[in-house]
Amino acid sequence: MAVIEVSGLHKAYGDRKAVDGVSFAVEEGEIFGILGPNGAGKTTTVECVEGLRRPDAGRVRVAGHDPVADRGPVTRVLGAQLQESELQPKITVREALELYAACYPDPADWRALAERLGLTAQLGKRFAKLSGGQKQRLFIALALVGNPRVVVLDELTTGLDPRARRDAWRIVEDIRASGVTVLLVTHFMEEAQRLCDRIALIDRGRITALDTPSGLIERTASGTEISFRPSAEPDMEQLAALPSVESVVRKDGRVVVNGTDETTGALLSLLASQGITAHQLRVTEATLDDAYLDLTGTDT
């Protein structure tokens, strides 16, 4: 069942079309990624989902409710970690959690939440004294304290060091495992590939592709590259006739075959049947980066 439905969403700031006909549906229990370069319209899209912006046109529903007209019901099902959030510098972690918990009719146990997010030792610490990773973990806790069905995480790991980023990824996986649907905005490929069940690629206000990470990668022109030094000269025509082969070339004493995952096994069997050994074998799979460049023609 779709817990978020967006169809034909348009939003402009003056003459600038920030979102230009975006449609997607997020299924209950998935991590759905919105991936795109700066200024693509990601934040504007999720702000319309959160009810923070009124769409110029189109329909948005969160658990069947209109986020602008039905503010109350939407606030009860949706938790949000906003991009570049701030709290009062002097508020402590405990005070922030208590304050936010008091805003909901059926809040989560904030102490258990703090424990789950590794914040127990920081409960007495003031917001201004927290590290970047601790601040982000607090914002995730505040997004979860209302026991939401859906949580929106916007640029969660921007500015975090690699360790804090990996900690945040584990937390996102844990949130999904607890049954909460996640709408994740990011411009990090690795993050989208690792976490998301499905990804909408957005560029200049439009969705250019929507698929699973592996589905997006399969669509890319750059598939699997297999290269090796043959122990004896192979028959290049036979190599070119293998399944899904796009090209076979000789380069610096190596044979370079471009194909798909299916090509690798067939190639190794053919070489074995001819008594040829593939020395220094390298198999390179396309990544989400390649798919992104192929599908949008833009770098992140």
Ligand SMILES: Nc1ncnc2c1ncn2[C@@H]1O[C@H](COP(=O)(O)OP(=O)(O)OP(=O)(O)O)[C@@H](O)[C@H]1O
């Ligand atoms: N309040 C605003 N007033 C005017 N223009 C805005 C406003 N907010 C966003 N824009 C413009 O709308 C476009 C989309 O911005 P948006 O923040 O939605 O993109 P984004 O994909 O989230 O980008 P980023 O990754 O940089 O946050 C951009 O060109 C941006 O400059």
